[in-house]
Amino acid sequence: xxTEEIEExxxxxxxxxxxxxxxxxxxxxxxxxxxxxxxxxxxxxxxxCCGPCAGWPLEFLHDAFAITILYNNSNIYPEKEYTRxxxxxxxxxxxxxxxxxxxxxxxxxxxxxxxxxLSDRGDDPEGWKRCFHCYExxxxxxxxxxxxxxxxxxxxxxxxxxxxxxxxxxxxGAKLAEKHPSVxxxxxxxxxxxxxxxxxxxxxxxxxxxxxYCGCVYSYTERQKQLNEKAAEHQDH
Numbered sequence: 295x296x297t298e299e300i301e302e303x304x305x306x307x308x309x310x311x312x313x314x315x316x317x318x319x320x321x322x323x324x325x326x327x328x329x330x331x332x333x334x335x336x337x338x339x340x341x342x343c344c345g346p347c348a349g350w351p352l353e354f355l356h357d358a359f360a361i362t363i364l365y366n367n368s369n370i371y372p373e374k375e376y377t378r379x380x381x382x383x384x385x386x387x388x389x390x391x392x393x394x395x396x397x398x399x400x401x402x403x404x405x406x407x408x409x410x411x412l413s414d415r416g417d418d419p420e421g422w423k424r425c426f427h428c429y430e431x432x433x434x435x436x437x438x439x440x441x442x443x444x445x446x447x448x449x450x451x452x453x454x455x456x457x458x459x460x461x462x463x464x465x466x467g468a469k470l471a472e473k474h475p476s477v478x479x480x481x482x483x484x485x486x487x488x489x490x491x492x493x494x495x496x497x498x499x500x501x502x503x504x505x506x507y508c509g510c511v512y513s514y515t516e517r518q519k520q521l522n523e524k525a526a527e528h529q530d531h
Contacts, residue, residue: 318453318460318486319482336446337447339398339440340361340448341366345503346382346493349492350489359447366439369404369411369509370404370509375505400435411431412424425508432450433448434473440477449479449482455485464483
């Protein structure tokens, strides 16, 4: 990370504990109530990164929307990990009985994605600007696809994660919705009100593979470093 950004990063970490945050969970409840009262079932394009993160958002949204999943995750490294997460997502849809949910899978190109989207900030700590840019690129792809293909709404499951900042994700969604005015953005904080616990229950209930790093080559490398350090400590003892 650039030296001049250290104070900015520290301020951001402090802000994550601030009480002055928008309650996006309440936003989502209000949006769902309005949709149900409308008597319609609009088309929602849902970005999903894996089975564990998709389970509770699918349960939360399924009765209100006609859902299609977009699995556009060229950030995931290596390819076998990308494929494993995709397969777990498809397995979960079958186990949940959501055969009405279609899945769109664009071509995978991690080398290009890493070069063009991530490499300029490869030294960033996890959860900083490299990650924010990664969120935005994939959400922009989702909005563009939704607009081109006649979807009414777009959202992402990523707000289910404790490691991802829902304030940032929803701010990105609001900005992109202005760029794509024909597509509504569904505000969310899926981790709230027991959502994270339900996520974990679904993982156990359906015996889902649960990855231990976010996805990109940088988070993968950092996780491998942590595992190697733990192994070395164990040998020392």
